[in-house]
Amino acid sequence: MRLMPATHLLALDQGTTSSRAIVFDLHGRLVATAQREFAQHFPKPGWVEHDAAEIWQTQLAVAKAALKKAKLKPADVAAIGITNQRETVVLWDRKTGEPVAPAIVWQDRRTAGFCDGLKKEGHETTVRRTTGLVIDAYFSASKIRWLLDHHKGLRRRVERGEIAFGTIDCWLLWKLTSGRVHATDVSNAARTSLMDLSKGRWDPKMLDLFGVPASLLPEIRSSSEVFGTTTLLGGEIPIAGIAGDQQAALFGQRCVKPGMVKNTYGTGCFMVLHTGQRRISSKNKLLTTAAWKLGDGPIEYALEGSIFIAGAVVQWLRDGLGIIKNSAEVEALAAQVTDTGGVFLVPAFAGLGAPHWDPYARGTLVGMTRGTSRAHIARAALEGIALEVADILEAMRKDSGIDIRELRVDGGASNNGLLMQMQSDLLGVPVQRPVVTETTALGAALLAGLGVGVWKSASALDQVWKPEARFKPRWREAQRTARRAEWRRALERAKGWATE
Secondary structure (H helix, E strand, O other): OOOOOOOEEEEEEEOOOEEEEEEEEOOOOEEEEEEEEOOOEOOOOOOOEEOHHHHHHHHHHHHHHHHHHHOOOHHHEEEEEEEEOOOOEEEEEOOOOOEOOOEEOOOOOOOHHHHHHHHHOOOHHHHHHHHOOOOOOOOHHHHHHHHHHHOOOHHHHHHOOOEEEEOHHHHHHHHHOOOOOOEEEHHHHOOOOOEEOOOOEEOHHHHHHHOOOHHHOOEEEOOEEEEEEEOOOOOOEEEEEEEEHHHHHHHHOOOOOOOOEEEEEOOOEEEEEEEEOOOOOOOOOOEEEEEEEEOOOOEEEEEEEEEOOOHHHHHHHHHHHOOOOOOOHHHHHHOOOOOOOOOEEEOOEOEEOOOOOEOOOOOEEEOOOOOOOHHHHHHHHHHHHHHHHHHHHHHHHHHHOOOOOOEEEEOHHHHOHHHHHHHHHHHOOOEEEEOOOOHHHHHHHHHHHHHOOOOOOHHHHHHHOOEEEEEOOOOOHHHHHHHHHHHHHHHHHHOOOOOO
16 A cells, blocks of 8 residues: 555546546545546447446546546545446456446336246245346346347357456456456446345355356455555555445445435435444335445445435426426525425336335326415425435334434435425435535545544544534424325325336
8 A cells, every 4th residue: 555645535436327527535525526528328228338438538637637627646545436327237258348238227127027037926025025126127147148148259258357346346347457356346236136135145046046157256345445555646546445425425425324325416305324334224215235344344234215306396387388498496486485385296207216116106296276476386396305304214113123213314405405405304304404415425535534444433423514504493293294195195195007
């Protein structure tokens, strides 16, 4: 390990639609950022693909751009942390380092029929017990199988040891180290449906079930350690932190004790509850996943619930209904009325996620009268997001038995003060928004800094997180209970709508 007069950390935040790089100082303050979008490919309905080579090119370019903006040399950077879109599958040639097929993205549904077949054969209990996950096209394993089955000669090349698999973190690590390191961390491996969640190792039964050869797979390592070094930014820099985007955000929010929970408000919502070394099997349709593993420490676990449509409902108000000109206007419009006037908007445009898991649900607007205005609809849209989040938090309380004391929030829509107040009112707990809302990138940076010894212990990182705003619940329990009961009536009208 090199001597470190270094004063900064570099986070590579590789997302579904863009590659970003963010430079932080050692106090967790954002110094510089660079971002570049890349192409989305939709070759058939339900199919979503990326060009992994383009992902690499854009990620390398923004890393160089961020360092240039920050006026930093490689020697100024203590370490690089990687965080990434999860579940997306890349296969590449070990010799050339070039992709051998398009990357199949986490959103892709082409393997839904295969997954349905596994369920009908009775494998769901075994998969859930081993991996913590449901059988679904969302996760990596069925995507790997599809590529091997549909690209001529690929299985033969795999048998000869010519092909490597990785999720996006693994792909970037391979490219950054010029093919010297083929590894991933437990948080990403846990999203493949191939890892034994208790042992942190690839599971032979899962490999056999999904038809994935072991020779493809990377080494599973911790989330905070030196994976290798890169010289592609002009000098040698260690890569010392890796975590999937939602786990990185949990770490960046410093939700490091059992019962601490964060919610990211983006296009959808991802809520993650830290459960410590206790692996909880959900009875309320949540996912059990690895949060992270720090160095030689134990695997730490989390419960996760996702909402498909959150910020996207505000985009629909803008683009579909045309009642606002830009997304920022929704808060002022919704604030023109003191309540929704009995209106509920269930934003199930793409079905319902946790804890309902109804792919046949559809968006529903109910309770309108002649007195309903666009302000009522805007307010109902925001409240619909907050009510969906409340459903997930209730499921987490039931599964964990933990008395959740506060919610930490990030993502674009967390800047909407009215939405955050609604969220606190409906949850009955305070909602805290941090000064640095780029918590996904911050989490990757902190894991990297910890991995190279910038901080001697994980507890030393707590000083980095600082609250910017705190929203306290104003409603009484009776008001909260009544509102959520009305919401359940609206949900029932949305469920199963697309069923023939």
